[in-house]
Amino acid sequence: MDSLVVSNIRQRPLRSAISILGVALGVTLVMLFTGLAHGMSDDLQKRSSNVTAELIFTRPGSIQITVSSANVSTKYVPLLQQIEGVESVSPVIRHVYPSGSFGFDQVEGVEWDSFSKMNNIRLIQGHAPTGPDDVLIDETKAGRNHPVGSTLKIFGDKLYRVAGIYAPESGARVKMTLASLQDALEVQNKCTFIFVKVKNPSEQLAVAKRINEALPGNKIQPTRELFATIENSIPGLAVFLRMLVVLAAIVSALVIMLAMHTTITERTREIGILKAMGASRAYIIGEIEREALLISLLGLLVGFALAGIAGFGIHKATGLIFEFGGRWALTAAAIGLLGGALGALYPAARAANLDPVNALAYE
Amino acid sequence: MATILKADNLEKVYRIGKVDVPALRGVSLAVQEGEFVAVMGPSGCGKSTMLHLLGGLLTPTKGRILIDSEDLTAASDAKRTDIRRRKIGFVFQRFNLFPTLTAEGNLRLAERIHGNGADDPDRRREILRMLHLEDKMHHKPLELSGGEQQRVALARAVVNRPAIVLADEPTGNLDSENSELVLKMFRELNDRFNQTIIMITHNPEAAAACQRIIQMRDGHIV
Numbered sequence: 001m002d003s004l005v006v007s008n009i010r011q012r013p014l015r016s017a018i019s020i021l022g023v024a025l026g027v028t029l030v031m032l033f034t035g036l037a038h039g040m041s042d043d044l045q046k047r048s049s050n051v052t053a054e055l056i057f058t059r060p061g062s063i064q065i066t067v068s069s070a071n072v073s074t075k076y077v078p079l080l081q082q083i084e085g086v087e088s089v090s091p092v093i094r095h096v097y098p099s100g101s102f103g104f105d106q107v108e109g110v111e112w113d114s115f116s117k118m119n120n121i122r123l124i125q126g127h128a129p130t131g132p133d134d135v136l137i138d139e140t141k142a143g144r145n146h147p148v149g150s151t152l153k154i155f156g157d158k159l160y161r162v163a164g165i166y167a168p169e170s171g172a173r174v175k176m177t178l179a180s181l182q183d184a185l186e187v188q189n190k191c192t193f194i195f196v197k198v199k200n201p202s203e204q205l206a207v208a209k210r211i212n213e214a215l216p217g218n219k220i221q222p223t224r225e226l227f228a229t230i231e232n233s234i235p236g237l238a239v240f241l242r243m244l245v246v247l248a249a250i251v252s253a254l255v256i257m258l259a260m261h262t263t264i265t266e267r268t269r270e271i272g273i274l275k276a277m278g279a280s281r282a283y284i285i286g287e288i289e290r291e292a293l294l295i296s297l298l299g300l301l302v303g304f305a306l307a308g309i310a311g312f313g314i315h316k317a318t319g320l321i322f323e324f325g326g327r328w329a330l331t332a333a334a335i336g337l338l339g340g341a342l343g344a345l346y347p348a349a350r351a352a353n354l355d356p357v358n359a360l361a362y363e
Numbered sequence: 364m365a366t367i368l369k370a371d372n373l374e375k376v377y378r379i380g381k382v383d384v385p386a387l388r389g390v391s392l393a394v395q396e397g398e399f400v401a402v403m404g405p406s407g408c409g410k411s412t413m414l415h416l417l418g419g420l421l422t423p424t425k426g427r428i429l430i431d432s433e434d435l436t437a438a439s440d441a442k443r444t445d446i447r448r449r450k451i452g453f454v455f456q457r458f459n460l461f462p463t464l465t466a467e468g469n470l471r472l473a474e475r476i477h478g479n480g481a482d483d484p485d486r487r488r489e490i491l492r493m494l495h496l497e498d499k500m501h502h503k504p505l506e507l508s509g510g511e512q513q514r515v516a517l518a519r520a521v522v523n524r525p526a527i528v529l530a531d532e533p534t535g536n537l538d539s540e541n542s543e544l545v546l547k548m549f550r551e552l553n554d555r556f557n558q559t560i561i562m563i564t565h566n567p568e569a570a571a572a573c574q575r576i577i578q579m580r581d582g583h584i585v
Binding site: 004007008010011269270273274275276277278279280281283356357360 | 418420444447448451453455462463464468472473476477519
């Protein structure tokens with residue numbers, strides 16, 4: 001098609017490519033960061049939702065995203081079991097430790113029989129831990145080249161053997177026996193929290209009240225309240241993502257503004273010819289905006305592709321979950337196109353106001 | 364014949380720094396519909412300034428211009444642009460084609476600017492055929508000779524049937540053979556379609572092709 005917009009973009013392939021990449025950068029940043037944040041958050045929620053125990057018995061400050069402590073005595077286990085309405089209890093140590101992939105990781109020490117039965121978790125490969133160095137992992141962890149029989153480093157240089165793979169995913173991806181983790185952390189007779197499954201889920205609040213009365217000074221709360229999203233646990237994350245969107249829009253706008261400014265300077269005489277042919281200001285602005293929008297659209301497509309590739313690569317390398325969110329894709333599209341349109345507006349207005357005689361004489 | 368262009372007492376003064384430079388010092392002329400007029404004179408006599416004023420690219424310091432009964436001088440910039448779009452076609456010495464578009468693309472662009480959904484492939488082909496460019500329709504300017512480029516520029520200027528064609532030294536960058544060819548095309552447009560043409564030229568042979576010659580000197584018509 002003989003289009004001035006398309007032919008102008010094709011005439012300067014390198015500059016057009018750089019402009020497209022500039023817009024793509026903003027789009028990629030938005031998609032990548034929101035995709036990883038939401039991927040992590042949704043993954044955490046998914047794993048949390050696979051815990052069927054209705055209540056968690058713990059002490060204040062035991063459970064955070066990046067740190068945890070084992071300060072609940074396991075003496076509470078039989079005491080909790082005796083409370084009216086309680087069906088079963090299972091103590092858990094959750095240990096957060098530094099790891100290479102994302103700064104920190106988690107391992108849980110559990111009594112596998114009670115824990116798996118309570119939360120409807122089953123082994124799909126291998127067997128339950130039999131020794132202190134046995135661990136169980138979920139399918140996502142196993143998918144990163146950790147089959148049954150392989151070894152994992154968890155604490156320093158100590159190697160643990162993958163005894164089995166469980167499903168569905170629930171809590172920490174790596175589980176070992178409670179006793180093994182107590183020994184490793186030197187917290188005998190301690191745990192981080194105790195899951196409490198009630199006989200009648202509709203009475204969970206009544207059971208919680210009974211526990212509180214029987215065992216005061218501790219913390220008892222529904223599990224669904226505890227396993228909040230990453231965003232709720234890191235309040236600054238939402239602000240960070242919004243700032244990222246703003247920055248991406250600014251980057252796109254600046255790239256397009258610079259590209260269009262250069263384009264117009266180079267094509268001053270052409271703009272003079274358009275004016276001599278009777279092109280109105282609106283027509284000239286429209287042509288430049290169309291060119292900017294086409295570049296932005298191409299940048300958008302490249303940005304989505306790069307974000308997908310980068311997200312896939314990060315997932316493969318680190319295990320982090322990347323989600324290509326529809327809402328954020330629309331946001332990225334809007335900022336890419338809006339940034340481009342706004343960025344071109346000033347150069348377009350300048351072009352429309354050029355003196356036609358001077359523009360025609362421009363060399 | 365109707366008067367298609369009337370200019371009364373045109374003056375144009377350029378302000379360069381603190382100095383006023385008068386380019387036109389009271390020029391009046393009338394052009395009838397279908398006339399082919401040459402404007403001649405030494406460099407700096409005000410020919411191009413007058414052409415730019417007649418085409419609405421400049422506003423006069425004093426005076427009045429009527430194009431096909433529409434007052435160009437009293438019009439706003441947007442209105443002048445509109446009059447230029449509907450009534451005037453320009454041909455330049457340097458051809459001024461869009462290098463990224465084909466010959467036909469340059470004509471289509473003129474139609475798009477003209478607006479009103481204008482897209483007349485038959486008209487484009489007719490004009491290109493008349494100018495012996497039918498086999499050059501899909502060529503870009505760099506693939507055309509100087510004479511061919513100027514003929515494409517001429518085709519672009521007339522595709523929307525303007526009231527007047529204003530040509531600023533259309534043969535200035537052409538050799539004699541191509542100059543003769545382009546002038547022949549101008550004459551044919553004038554003869555066949557009664558196209559009104561005002562042409563600036565230094566070339567006496569080009570001027571001889573016209574029905575009337577206007578001589579200018581020092582911002583006056585002499």
